[in-house]
Amino acid sequence: MTPSLHELSALSAVATHRSFRRAASALNISPSSLSHAVANLERQLGIRIFNRTTRSVSLTEAGAAFLRRVEPALAVIAEAVETVNQFRDTPAGLLRLNGSEGAFERALPLILSFMARYPDMRVDMVSEGRMIDIVAEGFDAGLRLAEAVPQEMVSVPVGEAEEFAVVATPDYFAKHGKPKVPGDLFTHDCLRSRMASGGVSRWEFERKGEEFRLDPPGRLMMGSHGLTLRAARAGAGLAYVTYRAAAEDLKAKRLVRVLADWTPPFPGICLYYPRQKLPSAGLKAFIDHCRTAQRGRQKSKSA
Structure with missing residues (x-):
């Protein structure tokens, strides 16, 4: 029996993501269905394709050899499908995006308006704090702060400029005074984030x-900017967070900002994708959607 395209695609996805759960999400099928497809392929070939543990999935030597032979054919089929997709009136398929949680929070309205415009498109948003190789991990594009985008990637701005803010409660400043220059921070309690x-x-x-x-210096170290901001509200010291995160507290005067002239705006969130790889029809449509929205923001500012 010849393996089906579904089974071969399952093999490639699990090998790429090194996880049945993540591969199933990428293929938009259930993990059990994916596991069944791989098991069926192993029965047909008479070999074990993957070594599985509770923590990892890796190709066996036989599985790696088989995948090397079938991957070129899978790439040709995927390219043929994408070529046909170019002739559709509207793009269809799955757009896989990787980014930080903060980047997705900022880009969510843009993603939702894109999906409303293109009802045949599905979007898989995978949030990760660490930077990854989006090509090796099977993503179409990433969403990060402009300064974090790898140089070899094409970058498209999708958000407004950002800025950091040093904040603390009025009571804290009444007791300890306000820093006038960054060097003054060494005499204050600073809340640090990991x-x-x-x-x-x-x-x-x-x-x-x-x-x-x-x-x-800081006696309190935390694992997120959100916790840092909560500690600042409690009067524990000075926090270094985005102005966006502290905006409501500043407006309500629960927190006070200092050193504003030392924290100027910087480029915000960008969509990025590999320069050497031809974007799919879905990614092209999303890029155009992002650029149109960015032009609209710039036009409204200049009006």
């Missing part, structure tokens, strides 16, 4: 060409 990579976020400042990246 990045997804495990490293500690540095506080970055810039004014008139001067740039500083500081590791101010």
Whole structure:
């Protein structure tokens, strides 16, 4: 019996994502259906394709050899399907996006308006704090802050400029005074945040060409900017968070901002995708949608 295209696609997806759960999500099928397809393929071939443990999935030597032979054919079939998709009036299929949770929060209205415009498109948003190789992991594109986008990628702005803010409660400043320059932070209690990579976020400042990246002292270390902001509200010290995150507290005067002239705006969220790979019809439509929305924002600002 000849393996089906469904079974071969299942093999390729599990090998790419190294996870039955993530591969099933990418293919928009249930994990049990995917597992059944792979098991059926293994029975037909008479070999074990994957080594499975509770924590990992990896190709066996025989599985890797088989996949090397069938991958070129799968690529040709995928290209043929995509070529036909170009002739549709509207794109259809799955758009897989990887990004940080914050990036998706900012881009969600744009993604929802895209789906409303193209009802035959499905979007899989996979949130991860760490940076990954979107090509190797099988994603169409990524969403990150502009400064985090790899240089070899094409980048399309999809959001407004961002800025950081140093904030604390009025009571804290009444007791400890307000820092006038970044160097003053070394005499304050600073609330530190740990990045997804495990490293500690540095506080970055810039004014008139001067740039500083500081590791101010802090007795309290937290795993997210959200917790850092909550601790600041409780009067535990100064937080370094996005202005967007602190905006409501600043408006309600629960928090006060300092060093505003040292935290200028910087480019916000960008959509990025590989330069050397031809975008699918769905990704092309999403890129155009992002660019149209960005032009609309710029036009409304200049009006």
